[in-house]
Amino acid sequence: MYPRPFHYHRAGSLPEAATMLSQLGDDAKLLAGGQSLIPLMKLRFANPSHLVDLNFVPGTSYINEQNGAVRFGALTRHSEIENSSIGVRFPILHDCAAGIADVQIRNRGTIGGSLAEADPSGDWAAVLLTQKTEIWCLSPRRERSVPLTDFITDAYTTVLEHDELVREISVEVPGKGTGGAYLAFKRSAPVYPTASAAVQITMEGDICKDAHLVLGCVGLVPVRATAAADALRDRRIDDKSVAAAMDAVREAVDPQADMRGSAEYKRTLAAALVKRAIEVAVRRARGERVEVSHIYA
Amino acid sequence: MSGNGQKWVGKAVPRKEEERLLRGLGKFADDIKLHETLYLRFVRSPYAHAKIANISTAEAEKIPGVVCTLTGAEIASQTQPFIEIAPDAGGKIRDYPLAVSKVRYQGEPVAAVVAMSAAIADDGAEAVQVDYEALDPVVDAEQALTDASILHEDAGTNKVWNGVFEYGDVEKAFREAASVVEIDRMHFHRFSSTPLENNVVIGQWDPKDERIYYWCNNSFPSFAIQFLAAHLNVHIDRIRVQTFDIGGSFGIKITSYPQMAVCALASKKAGGRPIKWVETRSEHMTSSAHGNERTFRDTRVALDENGVITALTSRHIDDCGAYPRYEPLGCVIWSQVFPGVYRFKNARIDFSQAVTNKCPVGPNRGYSRMQHLWFLERVVDICAHELGIPADEMRLRNYIRPQEFPYTTPNGCVYDSGNYPKMLDLAKGLIGWDAWKKKQAEARKQGRMVGIGIGTTLDSGTNNFGQSQIVNPGAPFSGNSQGANCKLDIYGEVVVAVGSCPQGQGHETTAAQVVADVLNITPDLVTVRTGFDTERNVHTGFSGTYASQFAVSGLSAVHGAAQKLKAEMIRLGAHVLESKPEDLDFGIGGQGPEIRSKSNGKSINYWGLANIVNVNSAVLPPELYEVTLNCRYIWRAPFKVPDIKKKYGNLTMTYASQLHIAVVEVDRDTLIPKILDYVAIDDCGTVINPPIVEGQVYGATAHGIGAALLENCVYDEVGNMLTSTFSDYIPITAMNMPNVKYGHIETPSPHSYSGAKGMGEGGAAPIHTISAALQDALFDKGVFIQDSFNNADSLFRALHGEIGQTAKLVKVERRVGSKA
Known part of the structure; x- marks a missing residue:
């Protein structure tokens, strides 16, 4: 289990890293937490000639709140988010961060790396698509922000150009009366979830005023179940509306059969996870403290 | 004083x-650093079944740091094929440590590259060019027995072994039965062990004294050197093997002798320098050894009017993968526990073993007995459900009675001691049987699927190697x-x-x-x-x-x-x-x-x-x-050679027993099976060190729960192994474990000086127990738990009528006079 020989470059700043990418060409890869890249290189499934290491760039790991948005440095580790106080007020972030893989991986893996990798089974994209999320990107030519809704274009594919990298992720803090929840089913800590469901719901009394539902691992990109959201919006959250949302989820997802389960089972599981996530999100919207995270077999 | x-x-x-x-x-094999060590990497087949048209090692040998390469053809020219334990056709299989003219499973080594460092050896292995011509793969043992595509032309058949084990008067028992239950097909899945430490071999063929030295983690070296000596044409006493701390084996490290052979031969070629091979996890998953897979066909069970089993007939087909290696010993080892913990006297089991295009099997914790015990537990359990007899009552009616020990089984094994009803009592007390029965009834009213299952098993220890003569009358082994x-x-x-x-x-x-x-x-x-x-x-x-x-x-x-x-x-x-x-x-x-x-x-x-x-x-x-x-x-061990013709004799010295109870709920929405409560009772006679015994019970329980719900070696129809990493093969972790309530009783063995019995394998009790609990949860949905592996996906398919339908798989004939 040794990768093919490669050149190692240590970037001193993000602009320098972008310049290195630009100079080294297509055969260069960024190394952030290495959560996906290192196992792929070890198995020789990925064989980049150059690695540009971001881990020694100062000031890339932070969580701060400004103007109603939480901003994450691209190299903020999952464990830093898991252990940060932001999870108390913004629990869907904690649901996600605390459940990714295992402790060792959470200590290495980064939020920016996860989004840029755009793995169909990744956790962060599904969660953040239920929020107003902007990705700040940087290349030798420009800096720009891209809404997350436009950022991921296909499996393992984003709008990032070859020499462009993620600098920061900015997520608007949801207002009062809203609640979110993220649930994923995985068979053991280090494996990808079989399916995951992220839900953000705004309640006014017993009526759902707004809803965002996103399913992970059941399509080439996270599936935004807009019909399912419509089934809840301006309605009471009850067995009937939840059942309608679940039906819409079964319709919306496009899972592939693999060792994690058959396509039909994954449809059922995605719907079941949505049902539970709605329940938790509604309770949180009402101000209850509820702890959830990934579900294990 | x-x-x-x-x-x-x-x-x-x-x-x-x-x-x-x-x-x-600790000091493990990979911690051994020897002067001038070289590193070996195998080139492995991507095909399950293919002819090797050509191997070119030239490019690899050009890489700076690569010292030499080795191919199957080179090995075949200077060695004998490994000993085959099978007689007749199965004995004609020619097994070399590197494939010679064809490959027979995905991951089979076809060449080896030896280099100055492990990383260079990896580069070298990638540079070896192998041309294959694909052949029809056979991945199912029953299909293999049709011989439509033959793995080993020298044998001329895929059948490694067949024998009929018949005792008592089966026909009479069926004539007099009050009811007869027939089960079409059951299947015990292929899983393995995932020791923390993979296989490691350092081998040196020292030209100074013409001896072979091994520093390794093989777990049965005295068996390995018998195979190595004959293969390498070296006197057995010229092979030295040392082992050190070993990070788990569970039996799987018994069959590392082919890799040991390659290291010695590579050392010889490299001028006597020590050769180190450290197995990767992917190699371990695809090509070290898996546990035996077994299919049970056409099972018929005769029961009397009280639900007591009086006779059993069945046809068992064991799948040993591409090469028999330790097999076909498994074809007799199961019969150490022929009747399990039950009293029936009449039975006929037709047992076959076939090669398939999958990783060779090796003894895996619970080896060969657990497959059979699972079969018996499923039989007892489904009969109880079909005849409407409560699970605990069914066991009590069929258990061997405490006063019957030492108990001689129909095939002549002597169970030293035991008290199964007492274990059941203790387990029911620890889990709160009556309370759970009430909770289960309430849950069912709400439409929840909750089941309670019992598994009673044996861990037979200290073999009589004379049983090898039942599979091959020429085998030169007996006693222990x-x-x-x-x-x-x-x-x-x-x-x-x-x-x-x-x-x-x-x-x-x-x-x-x-x-x-x-x-x-x-x-x-x-x-x-x-x-x-x-x-x-x-x-x-x-x-x-x-x-x-x-x-x-x-x-x-x-x-x-x-x-x-x-x-x-x-x-x-x-x-x-x-x-x-x-x-x-x-x-x-x-x-x-x-x-x-x-x-x-x-x-x-x-x-x-x-x-x-x-x-x-x-x-x-x-x-x-x-x-x-x-x-x-x-x-x-005071054993006698068994009667080979009658397949009769004492095959094992001690019989530790386990009784587990699980409460499992299948979630209505997600179909995820969740263990709500679990109790494990153990009896290994006089306990020598209680925490060590308890630790072994937890370990075996975890391994069994993993096997029942998470761990499955899956191949697709062309023999690709789909579970070669821990993303797809899911070894159980603490996150998946329920709290296990542990209890024990002691029935001292009269067969050992201390009253202790061998233990540690645990009879794979959780597999039987969880199957029974799932059966209990889903019986009224028309589901028959026909496989030892069940997860959310398979339960989903069973509940949607795709698999495991009782109506199709289980028939019950109730005759006049039957009370059940």
Whole structure:
């Protein structure tokens, strides 16, 4: 289990890293937490000639709140988010961060790396698509922000150009009366979830005023179940509306059969996870403290 | 004087090896660094079944740092094929450690590259070009038996072995049955063990003395060297094997001898330099060894009017993967537990084994018995459901009764002791059986799927190797033995050496407890040398650590050696202390362990005794010259060769038993099976060290729960292994484990000196138990749990009518007079 020989470059700043990418060409890869890249290189499934290491760039790991948005440095580790106080007020972030893989991986893996990798089974994209999320990107030519809704274009594919990298992720803090929840089913800590469901719901009394539902691992990109959201919006959250949302989820997802389960089972599981996530999100919207995270077999 | 008659066997003595292992100070095979070591990497087949058209190693050999390569053709020209245990056609299989003209499973090694570093060896392996011509793969054992596509042309058939095991009067029992239950097909899945430490071999064919040296983690070296010697054309006594700390084996490391062979041959080619091969996890998953897969067809069960099973017939097909290797021993080993824990006397089982284009199997914790026990547990369980007999009641009616021990099974095995009803009682108490029954009834009213399952199993330990003659009358094996040496070293240290190679079973501790009791000292005064070494002179042809036997074979040998030493110490002590032997006391005095005379108060410590024998021998009278204080003892199991024709005889010395109960809920929405409560009761006779036993129970329980719900070696229809990483093969972790309630009873074995029984495999009790719990949860949905592996996805498909339909798979014939 040794990768093919490669050149190692240590970037001193993000602009320098972008310049290195630009100079080294297509055969260069960024190394952030290495959560996906290192196992792929070890198995020789990925064989980049150059690695540009971001881990020694100062000031890339932070969580701060400004103007109603939480901003994450691209190299903020999952464990830093898991252990940060932001999870108390913004629990869907904690649901996600605390459940990714295992402790060792959470200590290495980064939020920016996860989004840029755009793995169909990744956790962060599904969660953040239920929020107003902007990705700040940087290349030798420009800096720009891209809404997350436009950022991921296909499996393992984003709008990032070859020499462009993620600098920061900015997520608007949801207002009062809203609640979110993220649930994923995985068979053991280090494996990808079989399916995951992220839900953000705004309640006014017993009526759902707004809803965002996103399913992970059941399509080439996270599936935004807009019909399912419509089934809840301006309605009471009850067995009937939840059942309608679940039906819409079964319709919306496009899972592939693999060792994690058959396509039909994954449809059922995605719907079941949505049902539970709605329940938790509604309770949180009402101000209850509820702890959830990934579900294990 | 301390050491005042206190007994250590049975005490919770902390493990002597704990400090070393928990602090990361253990010494494992990969920790051995030898001068001028080279590193080996295998080139492996991506095909399950293909002809090798051409192998080109030229590009690899050009890489700087690559020292040499090795191919199957090169090996075949200078070696014999490995010994086959099978007779007849199966015995004609030609198994070499690298594929010669064709590959027979994905991951089979076809070439090896030897280099200055492991990374260069990887680069070299990637540069080897192999051209394949694909052949039809066979991945199902029943299909393999049709011989439509043959794996081994030399054998001419895929059938490795077939035999009928018939006892009693089956036809009469079926004629008189009150009801007959028929089950079309059941299947025990393929899974494996995932030891923390993969296989590691360092091999050296030393030109200086023409001997072969191994530093490795093989768990049954005395078996491995028999295969290696014949294969390499080397006298067996010229092979030295040493093992060190081993990070788990579970039996899977028994069959690492092909890789050991390649390392020796590569060393020879590389001029005698040591060759190190460290297996990767992916290699371990695809090509070390898996457990046996087994299909059960056309099962018929005769029951009397009370639901007591009177007869059983069935056809079993075992899948041993591409090469038999340790097989077909598994074709008889299951019959150690022929009736399981049940009393039926009449049975006929037609047993076959086939090769398929999958990874070869190797003994895997619960080896061959667990497949059969699972089959019996499913039979008993589905009969109870079909006949409407409560699960606990069904077991009680069919269990062998406590007063029937020692119990002779229909095939002549002698179950030493046991008390299954008492275990059931204890388990029901610990789990709160009645309370759960109530909760289950309430849950069912709400439409929830909650099941309660019982699994009762056996862990047979200390084999009679004479059973190998049932599979091959020419096999030169019978009985069982183990060696140990106990001595006062040159300066009086008590040193024990054993021919076992522990992988976490705590042999250092339990051996020290036994010796401490014999000499009336404390276990910390006993140094135990474990780890196999052919030059330590304490091994027999059966030495190693496998098949739940150390407590019996290993500790009997240690006990024998310690008693021999004690007898010598008494002879010497009586002379030195001018006392009668019966006046001597053993214990610990002011200057360490000593012998003291009750008649005159004189004493001599162990240093003094050793000193006389080793450096002050002129004081010895000639009649004591034979005293060496260095005593080797070979323990032999009192077995007879079984009756090969009738397949009858005692096959195992001890029968530890397990009774587990699980409460499992299948979530209505997600179909995820969740264990709500779990109890594990163990009976391994007299317990030598309670925490070690308890640890083994937890370990075996975790492995079994993993096997039941998470761990499955899956191949697609063309033989691609789909579970070669831990993303797809899911070894159980703490996150998946329920809280296990542990309890035990002790029925001392009359067959071992201490009353202990071998244990550690645990009979794969959770697999049977969880299958039974799922059956209970889903019986009223028309689902029959026909597979030993169940997860959310398979339960979803069963509940949607795709698999496991009782109506299709199970038939019940109720005859007049049947009360059930």
